[in-house]
Amino acid sequence: xxxxLTDEQIERFERQAIPLLPVLxxxxxxxxxxxDQAEDLVQETMIKAMRAIDQFDSVSDMKPWLLTIQRRxxxxxxxxRKQERAQRSLEDEKIPEPAAGDEKFGAFDDQxxxxxxxxxxxxxxxxxxxxxxxxxxxxxxLLLVDVEQLDHPQAANMLEVPVGTIxxxxxxxxxxxxxxxYSLAKQRGWVTTDTQDNQT
Amino acid sequence: xxxxxxxxxxxxxxxxxxxxxxxxxxxxxxxMAKLRKQIDAxxxxxxxxxxxxxxxxxxxxWAGRSAIAATLIIAATLLxxxxxxxxxxxxxxxxxxxxxxDLVDGRAPVIPVTNLAEARxxxxxxxxxxxxxxxxxxxxxxxxxLRDVQSRQVACILMKEADTPVTVVVARTKDxxxxxxxxxxxxxxxxxxxxxxxxxxxxxxVKDRWICVMSELPVEPLFQLAEGVVADDKTSNTK
Numbered sequence: 278x279x280x281x282l283t284d285e286q287i288e289r290f291e292r293q294a295i296p297l298l299p300v301l302x303x304x305x306x307x308x309x310x311x312x313d314q315a316e317d318l319v320q321e322t323m324i325k326a327m328r329a330i331d332q333f334d335s336v337s338d339m340k341p342w343l344l345t346i347q348r349r350x351x352x353x354x355x356x357x358r359k360q361e362r363a364q365r366s367l368e369d370e371k372i373p374e375p376a377a378g379d380e381k382f383g384a385f386d387d388q389x390x391x392x393x394x395x396x397x398x399x400x401x402x403x404x405x406x407x408x409x410x411x412x413x414x415x416x417x418x419l420l421l422v423d424v425e426q427l428d429h430p431q432a433a434n435m436l437e438v439p440v441g442t443i444x445x446x447x448x449x450x451x452x453x454x455x456x457x458x459y460s461l462a463k464q465r466g467w468v469t470t471d472t473q474d475n476q477t
Numbered sequence: 478x479x480x481x482x483x484x485x486x487x488x489x490x491x492x493x494x495x496x497x498x499x500x501x502x503x504x505x506x507x508x509m510a511k512l513r514k515q516i517d518a519x520x521x522x523x524x525x526x527x528x529x530x531x532x533x534x535x536x537x538x539w540a541g542r543s544a545i546a547a548t549l550i551i552a553a554t555l556l557x558x559x560x561x562x563x564x565x566x567x568x569x570x571x572x573x574x575x576x577x578x579d580l581v582d583g584r585a586p587v588i589p590v591t592n593l594a595e596a597r598x599x600x601x602x603x604x605x606x607x608x609x610x611x612x613x614x615x616x617x618x619x620x621x622x623l624r625d626v627q628s629r630q631v632a633c634i635l636m637k638e639a640d641t642p643v644t645v646v647v648a649r650t651k652d653x654x655x656x657x658x659x660x661x662x663x664x665x666x667x668x669x670x671x672x673x674x675x676x677x678x679x680x681x682x683v684k685d686r687w688i689c690v691m692s693e694l695p696v697e698p699l700f701q702l703a704e705g706v707v708a709d710d711k712t713s714n715t716k
Binding site for chain 1: 486487488490491492493494495496497498499501502503505507508509511512515516519520660661662667
């Protein structure tokens with residue numbers, strides 16, 4: 278179906294949404310493993326945003342609005358891929374919130390002696406790769422709260438969960454990410470063997 | 478430090494590391510090109526709908542179709558000439574580098590100045606519609622000039638940073654804009670980053686002016702210079 282947009286709508290979209298293209302592409306790279314997939318996701322997001330530009334309240338911040346569209350687009354694409362595969366049910370993919378005391382993260386936290394130096398030793402791509410291995414909800418939370426610096430209520434609104442869940446996911450996610458990075462640091466010999474022995 | 482404090486500190490360090498990812502350059506060229514096609518298609522839809530509903534008025538039926546066609550061709554040609562002469566051009570990295578090298582190697586005439594205020598005064602006396610130039614940006618400016626790049630007038634300010642020549646180009650956004658390319662967002666401002674033939678370019682649009690800071694210096698010091706110009710531009714605009 279052809280969608281008719283006015284010059285004003287297109288001009289508004291170009292002025293408000295196009296400058297945020299790098300934000301969307303960066304976010305897409307966290308969610309997908311290939312550049313072409315990330316670009317497809319962003320393109321789909323932007324087309325939806327352009328056609329829905331009148332739904333955007335100009336007083337609000339454009340970034341959360343676009344990221345919300347992108348997240349929904351990602352979920353749609355992801356679900357359609359899953360349906361094609363037809364081997365796994367949606368329930369299999371759900372990430373349960375951990376029960377109290379069931380926090381399997383931060384196993385190496387006691388071994389981080391110079392956290393700033395060690396964290397900065399990783400290249401951006403390595404940190405992103407570690408992020409990609411985290412559960413999707415955790416990944417989105419870290420992306421919104423820590424990378425894009427959205428406040429907790431904004432992230433909670435986007436992910437449709439309570440603010441408390443965002444806080445706990447962010448804390449849990451950082452711990453899980455550190456575990457992944459610490460393992461990588463061990464593989465690379467960036468941390469000493471005796472430290473490794475101590476923590477196992 | 479208690480265990481709780483240590484976890485809190487680790488959390489803060491992790492958060493800080495993740496925050497750095499927001500300034501990672503990404504190449505938006507591919508997706509921008511696809512999007513541009515889509516935007517053009519949307520514009521095409523408007524044109525299609527106009528075409529579908531257009532009907533020749535009754536008087537036109539009396540006129541020869543060839544006369545109408547000739548009129549339309551002339552009108553279209555005039556429209557094309559008018560829009561081309563006043564349209565925006567996208568900065569071509571090779572042309573910008575050529576400009577930089579011409580200025581640095583002395584192949585293009587420049588006007589020696591001793592500071593930014595003098596450069597600003599010189600440019601404004603020669604170009605009455607010049608975009609407002611930075612006036613509080615305190616750097617080692619030694620020359621300035623007006624040049625024609627891609628048939629559009631631009632103001633150039635020459636300076637040195639760490640003994641390396643730097644050219645700052647300022648143009649009107651209605652004349653000049655940044656091309657598609659990797660972008661970086663810093664302090665709420667989007668910059669396009671380009672490299673060509675050993676010259677790095679940081680381009681930005683602030684309100685009605687377009688700037689390009691270029692040099693053989695690494696990208697980071699150029700960013701700092703560009704941020705200085707952008708900050709100064711923003712200050713100037715609020716005056």
